[in-house]
Amino acid sequence: MNAKSSFTLTIDTDELKRARRERINRIAKWILPSTVLVLSLFIWHFYVTINEVPHYILPGPLKVAESTVTDWEILWPATLVTWRLTMWALVMAVAGGVILAVAFTQSRWVEMSFFPYAVILQVTPVIAVAPLLQIYVDSAFLAALLCAWIVAFFPILSNTTIGLKSADHNLQDLFSIYGATRWQRLRYLAAPSALPFFIGGLKIAGGLALIGAVVAEFVIGRAGTGLGLASTLLEASYRFNFGRLYAALILISLMGVVIFVIMSLISHLALRHWHESALKREQ
Amino acid sequence: MCSDRTSIENRSSLLTMEHIEKVFNGDVVALKDMNLQINLGDFVSLLGPSGCGKSTALRLIAGLLSPTSGSIQWSGGQSLDDLSIVFQEPTLMPWATVAKNVWLPFRLRGQSYKAVKSRILNVLSLVGLENFEDAYPRELSGGMKMRVSIARALVTNPRLILMDEPFAALDEITRLKLDNDLLELKEKIGCTVVFVTHSVFESVFLSDRIVVMAARPGRVIRELQIDAPYPRSGGFSTSVEYAEYNRTVSDALKDAMALAA
Numbered sequence: 001m002n003a004k005s006s007f008t009l010t011i012d013t014d015e016l017k018r019a020r021r022e023r024i025n026r027i028a029k030w031i032l033p034s035t036v037l038v039l040s041l042f043i044w045h046f047y048v049t050i051n052e053v054p055h056y057i058l059p060g061p062l063k064v065a066e067s068t069v070t071d072w073e074i075l076w077p078a079t080l081v082t083w084r085l086t087m088w089a090l091v092m093a094v095a096g097g098v099i100l101a102v103a104f105t106q107s108r109w110v111e112m113s114f115f116p117y118a119v120i121l122q123v124t125p126v127i128a129v130a131p132l133l134q135i136y137v138d139s140a141f142l143a144a145l146l147c148a149w150i151v152a153f154f155p156i157l158s159n160t161t162i163g164l165k166s167a168d169h170n171l172q173d174l175f176s177i178y179g180a181t182r183w184q185r186l187r188y189l190a191a192p193s194a195l196p197f198f199i200g201g202l203k204i205a206g207g208l209a210l211i212g213a214v215v216a217e218f219v220i221g222r223a224g225t226g227l228g229l230a231s232t233l234l235e236a237s238y239r240f241n242f243g244r245l246y247a248a249l250i251l252i253s254l255m256g257v258v259i260f261v262i263m264s265l266i267s268h269l270a271l272r273h274w275h276e277s278a279l280k281r282e283q
Numbered sequence: 284m285c286s287d288r289t290s291i292e293n294r295s296s297l298l299t300m301e302h303i304e305k306v307f308n309g310d311v312v313a314l315k316d317m318n319l320q321i322n323l324g325d326f327v328s329l330l331g332p333s334g335c336g337k338s339t340a341l342r343l344i345a346g347l348l349s350p351t352s353g354s355i356q357w358s359g360g361q362s363l364d365d366l367s368i369v370f371q372e373p374t375l376m377p378w379a380t381v382a383k384n385v386w387l388p389f390r391l392r393g394q395s396y397k398a399v400k401s402r403i404l405n406v407l408s409l410v411g412l413e414n415f416e417d418a419y420p421r422e423l424s425g426g427m428k429m430r431v432s433i434a435r436a437l438v439t440n441p442r443l444i445l446m447d448e449p450f451a452a453l454d455e456i457t458r459l460k461l462d463n464d465l466l467e468l469k470e471k472i473g474c475t476v477v478f479v480t481h482s483v484f485e486s487v488f489l490s491d492r493i494v495v496m497a498a499r500p501g502r503v504i505r506e507l508q509i510d511a512p513y514p515r516s517g518g519f520s521t522s523v524e525y526a527e528y529n530r531t532v533s534d535a536l537k538d539a540m541a542l543a544a
Contacts, residue, residue, distance in 0.1 A: 170374040173347050177368055178391040188390065192378045274377045274419050 056240040064250070067243030074232060074244070079251050082213055082228030085141065086259070089148030090209040094202065096149070097156025104157075105164040105190065106182070122154040126212060130219035140227055144216035151212030155204040163197025164190045196275050199267045206259040214252065229255075294322035296358045297443060297475055298344065303353035305339055305501075312500035313339040317353070319494060319503065321477060323442070326469060328478045328486035328493045330532070331539055336501020337479045341368075341445050344477065366443040367436035371451050373428035375420040375435075381407065382416035385435045399438075406438045407431075409468065426457035433465070437472060446478045450485070462488055463516050470513055483536060487528045488520055495532070497539035504542065505535045 041061045047053070048060035055063050068075065100118065104111040130147050137143040167189045175185055217230035233248035271278040303317040314336040321327055321344075329337040342348045343355065345368055367388065375384045382396075382403050389399045396403075407416055410430040420428055429449060436444050450458040462485060469476055480486050486493050487509055495505040509528055511519055519525050 168374065170370045170372060171376065173342075173345075173370075174368065174374060174387070175391065176347060177345055177366070178388050180391045184391055188387075189376075192376065195378070274421060 056242055059243045059246055063243045064246040067241070068247040068250075071244050071247060075229070075247055075251060078227075078229045078232040078248070079255070080228075081141075082210075082217065082230065082252070083255060085144055085148060085213040085216070085228060086209045086255070088145055089152050089212060090206060092145070092149045093152035093156050093205050093209060097153045097201065097205070098160055098198070100157050101160035101164055101194075102186070104161050106186070111161075118154065118157055121150055126151050127215055127219060130216055134220050140220050144213060144220050144227060147216035147220075148209050148212030151215070152205040152209035155208065156198065156201040159197045159201030159204075160194055163194025166197065167193040196271055196277060199263075199270060203260075203263045203267065206263045207256065210252070210256050210259060294324050297321050297323050297325070298358065299356045300340070300343070301354050301356065303340070303343060303350045303355065305336070305343060305348065306351045314343070314350075315500040315502045317501075317503055321443070321475060323475055324473065325492060326466075326476045326478065326490045328480055328490040329496060330480055330483065330486045330493055330536065331496030331501075332481070332498050332536075334498040334501065335496035335539070336498070337496055338447055339501065340496075341447050341477060341479050344443075345445055365441050366445060367439060367441040368445040368447070369429075369432050369436045369449045371448045373420070373425075373432040375428060375431055377420050379419075380416065381412065381418050381420070381423070381431050384420070384431055385438050387435060388439045402438060403434075406434045409437070409471070410434045411464065424457075425453050426461060429453065429461060430464075433468070437468065437474075440472070441474060443475045443477065446476060448479050448481065451481070458485070465489065466513060466515060483529055483532045487525060487532055488515060493532055493535075495535040495539055497542040504539050507532060507535060 045060050045062065048058060053060075059067070100114070104115065126147050129150065130143070133143040133146050134140070137146065164186075171189055172185075175189055180188070213228070214230040217227045218234055220227065229248050229252050233245050233252070236242070236245040236248060268278055298321050300317055300319045303314055304312070305314040306312050317336070317340060319327075319340075329340055331337050339348065343350055345366065376387070379387075382400075385403045385406065386396050386399065389402075390396070404413070404416060407413060410433055412427065412430050412434065415423070415427070415431075420431065423431065432449070436446075450461050453461065465476075466489060476489075478486070478489060480489075490509055491513075493507045493509065494503055495507065496502060497504045507528075511522075511524060511528070
């Protein structure tokens with residue numbers, strides 16, 4: 001008993017130290033960025049007030065907050081439009097990217113025929129394509145959706161294609177020995193092997209879908225067909241309404257953060273049991 | 284000697300390899316004129332330096348490769364469906380639990396997990412992994428992963444199990460333990476094993492027949508019989524007999540190396 005308790009004691013000093021360090025880290029993780037935020041807001045506020053910067057050059061944080069409240073009727077519907085645009089683009093990018101990736105890996109002919117065009121679609125700057133889409137597609141929303149989709153789908157396609165091809169060779173041999181069908185191979189071996197790659201692509205595509213949506217709104221919204229937040233932002237800049245502009249900008253950033261959090265959550269849920277990226281290392 | 288064992292000469296043939304030749308890329312001769320008969324109940328080791336074609340021979344038997352010339356004949360009603368394989372790596376699906384990994388051969392034949400659950404749990408306890416069915420591979424040690432791999436190979440009750448240096452990546456102590464357990468399992472189940480290894484000691488301890496191979500071109504140079512009775516868990520590995528077999532096999536391996544040099 002005596003020996004045992006002294007043994008626990010020696011562990012305890014170390015354990016205590018680590019526990020303390022962890023506790024401090026846990027708090028610091030929130031306190032530090034919050035402090036930076038508050039400080040920046042203060043500096044921003046005082047810079048604007050002391051130098052009497054006119055609000056059409058740089059509005060203070062209070063002015064931005066005020067615009068957010070007064071223009072909420074404009075901003076919120078615009079946020080919803082941009083959100084819908086981004087999410088639809090992402091869903092279509094997932095569908096298109098995955099279907100094409102499966103087709104590529106199932107048939108070399110399909111891959112040879114279409115991969116170069118997938119690359120061309122990717123490397124052509126969407127901002128150059130958007131005006132054309134605006135001409136050919138009647139609905140501004142649909143045209144913007146196509147733009148955002150073009151930007152978002154490639155990382156999903158290329159990542160999923162690599163992932164589907166990355167199954168362990170011995171496992172592939174094992175599947176051959178057990179006489180697995182093509183479908184079984186895809187379903188039980190290639191698809192789970194591709195999952196971490198797909199999720200990597202999804203994380204990139206989430207961000208890109210928003211960027212694509214914003215770019216599309218800039219170009220397509222310019223024709224007077226106001227769409228979402230980015231159109232609102234652009235319009236506000238023409239009117240020198242910088243309070244609203246900043247409010248829209250902040251909402252776009254927040255949307256990006258929300259997308260990032262959702263993607264991280266999906267990644268965690270899908271991979272937590274087995275993939276290295278989701279594992280916490282002991283010590 | 285052990286009386287209930289069919290003596291090696293009286294065993295019925297499982298498969299015969301005749302004049303097998305395998306050439307890669309048109310000019311790399313991996314195997315040249317290999318002749319080998321494997322009988323039901325055999326524990327045959329293929330022993331040789333790297334490049335002697337022992338793994339190629341195994342892959343030919345598994346049907347993963349086809350011979351450039353020569354033939355592999357399965358005797359009476361036996362077929363490829365009756366074999367399973369254990370690789371050097373555990374080759375588990377990291378996204379599936381231990382039980383789901385062992386379920387794989389059944390799953391690919393369209394059998395539901397429920398229908399074979401008792402067999403899966405049974406084989407897991409046979410390899411000493413009871414209560415680990417819900418663990419993920421990453422939670423297991425190297426030796427335990429290898430046990431899962433063996434359980435997966437055993438679960439369908441195959442007539443022939445092919446093992447490609449299955450314990451080569453494990454530490455010596457784990458490896459000795461697994462060698463012992465493997466022999467016990469084989470006795471219990473009565474399957475046939477073809478075992479690829481580069482360890483003289485392991486091949487002598489496990490096999491009743493050792494096929495010594497040489498490299499460049501890969502070929503069989505000798506077949507040795509190890510007549511020590513099973514089970515060998517007792518004193519065999521410390522006996523004079525074991526030491527003598529080791530010397531004989533080592534000499535044969537030296538000859539094989541000299542041929543390749």
